[in-house]
Amino acid sequence: MACTHRVYTEQVLSDILVLYGESKVLQVKIIKTQTFFIKNFTYLVFDDQTQHALLVDPAWDMQAYDSALTENNLMLAGILITHHHMDHTDLAGKLAKKYNCPAYMSQSEAQYYNFSCYNLELIPDNVESLSIAGIKVGVFLTPGHTYGGACYLIGNYLFTGDTLFMEGCGMCNIPGGDARRMFHSLQKLKKHISDDVIIYPGHQYQRKIGKTFADVKASNVYLNFKTEEELVKFRMRKGQKGLLDFT
Ligand SMILES: [Fe+2]
Secondary structure, eight states: OOOSSOOOEEEEETTEEEEEOSSOEEEEEEEEEEETTEEEEEEEEEETTTOEEEEESOOSOHHHHHHHHHHTTOEEEEEEOSOOOHHHHTTHHHHHHHTTOOEEEEHHHHHHHTOOOTTEEEEOTTOOEEEETTEEEEEEEOTTSSTTOEEEEETTEEEEETTBOSSOBOOOSSTTOOHHHHHHHHHHHHHHSOTTOEEEESOOOSSOSOOBHHHHHHHOGGGSOSSHHHHHHHHTOTTOOSTTOOO
């Protein structure tokens, strides 16, 4: 799915990346949250003209989201959930209630895990885009880490949750996970995502988030396996020490 906002100027202001498109001014504020040892990268995307905002995978720190919305004088129009894991959904329902907005998740993810939260809105598996308060969101169903995980393309940014990290992909040996489906999900991203799209995952490990897809493709082994079998063999290999053992 091609990005509809042609990019011609990009500028980094503190932790706010400003993207100027032809018809929209979309901003992404990176909000890093943490509980105990779990660190998450969550994202506030907003249209500078309408002041409408979307939150991707909010967790752990209500104050951080309240402050970001207030400081930028924003109205929260929706919450996008990449998958059901607690570190991506912890505050989805609470924020949906507080700001009276929908929380979106793929239908297959919600149904498989029996996930529910306040104002949950299911995205049918054949739906490829949403328009939320005038913000166009491309939806890519990318199972593999979980049964019905999704990535969201907004402007020139792809929010990948735990499907794709800078240097790896999400674990596939957990309930609903499937390394074979992960292979096809990554192939789908390779087919549809432009080289200049910025990748924003749910976690940062060895490499800094926010690289272009071209950069990630060049350095991430999981985007370079030619067959399903190759990825499955490598991702499911024995002796992996833990979460960070991508390669
Ligand atoms: Fe996860």
